[in-house]
Amino acid sequence: MKPNTTIVADARKTRLSPRNRLDWYLLAIVVLISCVAIIPFYLLVLLALKSPIGGLAAIRLMPDFHFVNFITAWQRSALGKAMFNSLVMTAGGVGLLVFLSSMAGYTIARFPGKLNRTIFTILLLCMMIPGIINTVPLYTLLIRLKGINTYWAMICVMAVNAMPFAIFLYSSFIRAMPVSLEESAIIDGCSWFEAFWRITFPLIGPVTSSVVILQGLGMWNNYAQAVFFLQDKAHRNIPLSISLFFQQYGADWPLMAAAAFLGLLPAVAAFLVFQRYFVEGITAGALKG
Structure with missing residues (x-):
C-alpha cells in the first residue's frame, strides 16, 4: 500500500493550486x-x-x-534637422520643468501655508484642463512677444503645460521625507534654498527620473502646440515634419512607415535605456505616498 500512497501523494502535489x-x-x-x-x-x-x-x-x-526606404524617407523628410530641433526643445523643456517644478513642489511640501495650499489646489485643477484649450490665447501672446518659430517659446510652453503634474509628484514625494535632514543642514549654516539643492534634490532622483521620462516623451511627441507655433520649416519638430511628409507622400505607404519608424526610434530607445529608473521612480512614489 505504501507505493500507491506515495504515487497519490505525488499526484496531489503536482496539481496546480488555486494560487498557481x-x-x-x-x-x-x-x-x-x-x-x-x-x-x-x-x-x-x-x-x-x-x-x-x-x-x-x-x-x-x-x-x-x-532598407532603401529608410534612406529615402530620411532624405526627403529632413528628419535630421527635425530631430535636432526636437532634441533642443525637449532638453530645454525638461531642464526648465525639473528646475522650477522641484523647487515649487519643495516649497508646497515644506511650507504648507494657506497661500501654498491654494496654489497647489489651482495646479491640481489645471491638470483637468486640456492644454489645447489655451492655444489661441498663447498664439496671440507669442505673436506679441515675437515667439513664433523660436526655440525658447516652445520650451516655455511645453514646460508650463507639464508643470502641474510634475509639481504634484515632487510635492507628494518630498512631503513624505523627514524634514530633519534639511533642519540639520540649516543648523550648519545653510539656507532653505541651499538645503534643498544640497540635501533634498539628490534624494528625489527617482521622482526626477519619472518626470524626465514621462514629460520628456510628451515633449518629444508634441504636435498640438508645434503645429501652431512652429510654422517655419527650419524649426519643425519630429511629429510636425512627419505629418507634413505624410501629406506629401500619402500614397507611398512604405516611405511613410519608414519615416514614422525613424521618428519613433529615438523615443523608444530612450525609454528602453531609462526604463529601470522609470520603474524605480514610480515604485518609490507609490511607497512614499
Missing part, C-alpha cells in the same frame, strides 16, 4: 496584452521594409528587407 492557477491566468493575460501591443510595431516595421512594388495587397508576414 491564478498566476498562470495572469501570465496568459500579460502575454496576450503584450502581443496585442507588439502587433502595431511589427506591422510598422513590416510595412517600412516592404518593396514599393505590389502595393498594400502584396504585404506578407515576412518583410522584403527593402
